[in-house]
Amino acid sequence: MSDAATQDRLRVNFIGIGGRKCATSWVFKCLTEHPDICGAHSKETHFFSTDNLYDQGLAAYAAHFTICGNEKIRGEFSTSYLTSTQAAKRIYEDFPQVKLIVCLRDPVARAVSALQHMLSKGKIRKTDALQDILKRYPELLEEGMYGKYLAAYLKLFPRNQLHITRYEDIQKNPQQVIRELYRYLGVDATFTPQGLYYKYNTSGARNAIWFKHSLALYHALMRNAFGRMLVKALKRLGLNAYTLDTVLRRGTTNAYAVSDQDRQRITRFYENDQRLLQKLLA
Secondary structure, rough: OOOHHHHHHOOOOEEEEOOOOHHHHHHHHHHOOOOOOOOOOOOOOOOOHHHHHOOOHHHHHHHHHOOOOOOOEEEEHHHHOOOHHHHHHHHHHHHHEEEEEEEEEOOOHHHHHHHHHHHHOOOOOOOOOOOHHHHHHHHHOOOOHHHHHHHHHOOOOOHHHHHEHHHHHHHHHHHHHHHHHHHOOOOOOOOHHHHHHHOOOOOOOOOOHHHHHHHHHHHHHHHOOHHHHHHHHHOOOOOOOOOOOOOOOOOHHOOOOHHHHHHHHHHHHHHHHHHHHHHOOO
């Protein structure tokens, strides 16, 4: 393989670093629908945050992008990167010019959403006290410490290499959010992805099973030459390679009830970190 081919094989233009329960799947879907953008065959490689994966070297990382062809931009999204200072250092060492994307959400709402997800997975019960849940799963609140963890990234990367997308803005104006992302990555911002119209229910407790299945189908098609040709042809027509089922189960009858007192306790937990975040992003 020529030096130029090797360099292109290791090319990564953007890396999404998180956070969990902040619409990262929606963002990744809208990005990879763009004809000039190719995503890793699995949305989350967790390469930089997992020791045994990182130790395999960048050639192993490049294997995640073998589905990519001549697209102008390629990248991935791993939510584990946000809370990993090791990932921040590794990304900077290997790709110091990469454009970072982080999705944020009101940390209290994110924590409540995470509780509903844990309930749906059988990790907690509706009758469990919040304080007991937090003892077992301290990461539930820790993952909302955006200021703490973004500070580690901004010690390494300049501010203009970090694009902030907010969950609340996606709810209000998804088209503006994705156009800003396209402009940030330097691709045609007039393109409208079909995934733009993927809807979240108002309760925040959503069933993303069909959404994940559609992503899986997309990546399966991208693993062979015929599938890639089909996807690219559909992209040129402004269509998806699949139909996303937008009928979502609300799940409100099986929700974890967060009391006003617990919600206030969570809010106080984040007060200092939110001030730090505002200072970092000012």
